[in-house]
Amino acid sequence: MLRYLPNKEIHSLILYLIAMQTNNYIKSPTSTTDKAVELLVQALEFEVINGEYLFEDGKGILLNNPHGDTLLITQQNETQPGKPVIINTPDCLKSCFQLSACGVKIIDHPYYTTDGLAAELSDQFGNRYLLIEKRSLIEN
Amino acid sequence: MKIKMKSIKILYNSNKLYSEISCDATYKNECSEFSIRLVFTGHEQYNLGNRSFNIYPGNFLVINKDTTYDRKIYSHTPSNTFAVFFAPDFLSNFHSSIVSGDDRLLESPSGAPKNDPSFLETIYPFNGHMMCNMLNLKNYFDSGEINDLLVDDYLYHSLLLFYQLYNQEILSKSQKLAIVNSRTRAEIFKRLNVAKDYMLSYYNQPITLEDISNTACLSAPHLFRTFKQTFQCSPHQYLIKIRLDNARHLLKTTKYSLNEIVNMVGFTCASTFIKLFKKSFGHTPQNYRQQHPVMLYTEMKHSA
Numbered sequence: 001m002l003r004y005l006p007n008k009e010i011h012s013l014i015l016y017l018i019a020m021q022t023n024n025y026i027k028s029p030t031s032t033t034d035k036a037v038e039l040l041v042q043a044l045e046f047e048v049i050n051g052e053y054l055f056e057d058g059k060g061i062l063l064n065n066p067h068g069d070t071l072l073i074t075q076q077n078e079t080q081p082g083k084p085v086i087i088n089t090p091d092c093l094k095s096c097f098q099l100s101a102c103g104v105k106i107i108d109h110p111y112y113t114t115d116g117l118a119a120e121l122s123d124q125f126g127n128r129y130l131l132i133e134k135r136s137l138i139e140n
Numbered sequence: 141m142k143i144k145m146k147s148i149k150i151l152y153n154s155n156k157l158y159s160e161i162s163c164d165a166t167y168k169n170e171c172s173e174f175s176i177r178l179v180f181t182g183h184e185q186y187n188l189g190n191r192s193f194n195i196y197p198g199n200f201l202v203i204n205k206d207t208t209y210d211r212k213i214y215s216h217t218p219s220n221t222f223a224v225f226f227a228p229d230f231l232s233n234f235h236s237s238i239v240s241g242d243d244r245l246l247e248s249p250s251g252a253p254k255n256d257p258s259f260l261e262t263i264y265p266f267n268g269h270m271m272c273n274m275l276n277l278k279n280y281f282d283s284g285e286i287n288d289l290l291v292d293d294y295l296y297h298s299l300l301l302f303y304q305l306y307n308q309e310i311l312s313k314s315q316k317l318a319i320v321n322s323r324t325r326a327e328i329f330k331r332l333n334v335a336k337d338y339m340l341s342y343y344n345q346p347i348t349l350e351d352i353s354n355t356a357c358l359s360a361p362h363l364f365r366t367f368k369q370t371f372q373c374s375p376h377q378y379l380i381k382i383r384l385d386n387a388r389h390l391l392k393t394t395k396y397s398l399n400e401i402v403n404m405v406g407f408t409c410a411s412t413f414i415k416l417f418k419k420s421f422g423h424t425p426q427n428y429r430q431q432h433p434v435m436l437y438t439e440m441k442h443s444a
Binding site: 091093116 | 267268269272273276279280287289290293294297
């Protein structure tokens with residue numbers, strides 16, 4: 001699938017492999033990729049690590065956030081719903097609100113678990129996001 | 141230099157957020173909507189009628205609509221307090237959505253008979269999801285860019301968690317009292333909460349069972365028996381637990397020495413404290429502090 005991998009930092013290569021290995025990639029049609037990147041950067045604290053991976057259909061953009069999540073956006077014109085992408089957030093209610101304000105649909109409103117707070121959302125291309133706010137509840 | 145800082149945000153639906161940092165402040169005869177009162181550092185004293193409460197981090201107080209109260213902050217280091225006020229409409233809509241079934245809500249979407257719910261004005265534990273949500277709300281409030289609709293979400297979740305806590309702390313515990321007459325049971329439960337609040341407010345002072353029973357207007361044996369039925373431990377064990385929890389909080393959030401902490405939480409003997417701490421938490425206080433580097437409030441804000 002991968003035609004050309006630019007000889008960038010090893011760091012970005014490792015993150016790319018992690019994203020592929022953990023299935024943490026989302027698909028976006030070429031025309032809306034910039035919008036998808038902007039959404040992830042603004043609402044979920046993501047940062048673009050490398051935006052120049054080339055695939056058969058188009059570009060691949062690698063992002064990560066300060067909470068240890070690595071995500072790859074691949075440009076594909078035919079998208080099909082897959083497994084949800086897991087994204088950690090320090091404030092699930094806030095992230096959920098921001099995504100929803102950008103038009104991402106909430107499938108499961110924030111719910112409490114023994115580990116924290118979680119919510120599931122879905123964008124217009126069928127990509128699903130599982131937002132998780134981990135909380136250490138044992139000690140307090 | 142005395143620090144004093146107040147910020148207030150009134151939202152579109154009259155819900156209100158209030159934060160204050162102060163060393164010395166007194167407010168008399170305040171009266172407001174239903175509110176949740178928190179302290180992140182230091183402490184705040186409340187007087188509701190003839191009852192007096194000291195609120196420390198780890199606890200919160202609720203005050204019903206139309207209750208008149210005085211409050212006072214007086215401490216060497218600045219106390220950071222935070223309060224959330226729920227507008228009567230917001231609270232009664234939430235209440236009817238929780239107590240009415242979906243079918244009834246469909247029949248009268250404007251909300252079934254609206255009534256102002258009122259709760260037992262007592263000290264509640266501030267921990268778990270409730271604490272995490274409130275810390276997130278406080279961080280968001282401090283950020284300055286406030287979206288009213290997102291604050292609605294925070295407040296909705298806070299109420300949801302408070303109702304769960306109310307079920308667990310008040311409704312379930314009152315059922316544990318082996319008293320048939322419901323009115324007597326409610327009165328004794330109320331007095332037991334007075335006893336509990338007294339210990340939570342004055343845990344750092346040398347208090348005796350007699351002091352507690354006098355405050356709660358229950359004889360010592362009666363208090364001992366009914367307290368155990370309700371809280372599953374004796375008043376003395378409860379007091380020790382409060383002192384240990386506060387000591388743990390101080391170990392985690394301040395740089396006070398162990399001996400200072402022992403005195404601050406009301407223990408008279410350091411070796412007894414160390415023994416009890418180890419028994420409760422599985423570590424000595426020194427080990428606990430080594431494993432949990434001191435996190436000051438300003439750091440806690442960013443890591444929450």
